[in-house]
Amino acid sequence: MKYDFDEVIDRRHTHAIKTDALLPRWGRDDLIPLWVADMDFRTPPFVMDALRKRCEHEILGYTTPGEDYYRAIENWVDSRFGWKIQKDEILFCPGVVPGITFSVLSMTQPGDKVLIQPPVYHPFRWVVEQNGREVVTNPLILENGIYRMDTDHFKKVVSDCKLFILCNPHNPGGIVWDVETLKEIAEICYENGTIVVSDEIHADLTLPPYKHHPFATVSEKARMNSITFMSPSKAFNMAGLGSAYSIIINKNIRDCYRRFVDGGELAEGHIFAYPSVVAAYSNGVEWLNECLSYIQKNIDFTIDFCRDNMPKIVPVRPHASYLVFLDCRDLDLSHNDLINLFVEGAHLALNDGAIFGHEGDGFMRLNVATPRTVLAKALHQLRDAYIKI
CATH class of the missing domain: 3.40.640.10 (Type I PLP-dependent aspartate aminotransferase-like (Major domain))
Incomplete structure (x- = not known):
């Protein structure tokens, strides 16, 4: 691939909601943030170049x-x-x-x-x-x-x-x-x-x-x-x-x-x-195609990992986007216990499915637009918490 989606970029202390809102929202900042719907990949260079060019004119x-x-x-x-x-x-x-x-x-x-x-x-x-x-x-x-x-x-x-x-x-x-x-x-x-x-x-x-x-x-x-x-x-x-x-x-x-x-x-x-x-x-066709290919592999990785290690957590395979809705209802946990499993047990920050309406009760929304090493670490942490239930 021409573009590197495996690069891990530290977004802390940049006023990014994804990282810098962890402490006020969850009371801790040691969570892997896979919630807000933006990606952990670099904004494409052709976009950044356009912004830099505009800044060359200093009015x-x-x-x-x-x-x-x-x-x-x-x-x-x-x-x-x-x-x-x-x-x-x-x-x-x-x-x-x-x-x-x-x-x-x-x-x-x-x-x-x-x-x-x-x-x-x-x-x-x-x-x-x-x-x-x-x-x-x-x-x-x-x-x-x-x-x-x-x-x-x-x-x-x-x-x-x-x-x-x-x-x-x-x-x-x-x-x-x-x-x-x-x-x-x-x-x-x-x-x-x-x-x-x-x-x-x-x-x-x-x-x-x-x-x-x-x-x-x-x-x-x-x-x-x-x-x-x-x-x-x-x-x-x-x-x-x-x-x-x-x-x-x-x-x-x-x-x-x-x-x-x-x-x-x-x-x-x-x-x-x-x-x-x-x-x-x-300029975005090539970049977007490579990005979608990477996201698709992350989705496949997530689905396979859950099937093999956490069968009571069933991802809804998306036809579009990098957001995976995790069906956790088979865990038979209360709302608070489900949140506790992800936050206190797995040290993950995901979107609680209930915010999308009571029809989302028992679900968690996972953002997989992140380097695969980060995603793998998050899923392994979730597996470790899962086996302790």
């Missing part, structure tokens, strides 16, 4: 996206997903979660209902409730190690919902939704007048042989009734740069969203936001 003033920014997004989305979009359909936002928040605030009123599918990325619930809207749930079903949607239940509960927040690919379940499922959801939501907000931040981390399908591409009704959020932040390990974007085809929806963000100057990027996207999307 850090207000900035605006150039034509190269829009071209980079258009070309990337077309080459990766076969989706042809236009410049005026793209709008910068400072992150996918802020973008989802802007959608909730611009498309709904206090008291309106918003649908989510737990277990799901916890800010979905948070941004809805914190902004005075009501959360409605359509829980996913785990069958034969794969999550699926309960579309019959979806039809019943979506009827009074103004928005549906879709996680595509899904976090923490790792599922890449198939076209037929997305088409069915698009039909239901369109006929019901429910706008779909599709979080596709993990799209670029789809693992072969699976193929990501942007929600807006599966049908005309999906295209005209959705807001899509994408970003290079997860795929190129640059989440701290706060650079995402929305793609909104329907002009009426786009105008409504734009009025809100323009009214608060919420669509203005900082000086690194635009050149980092251009660099990642213009």
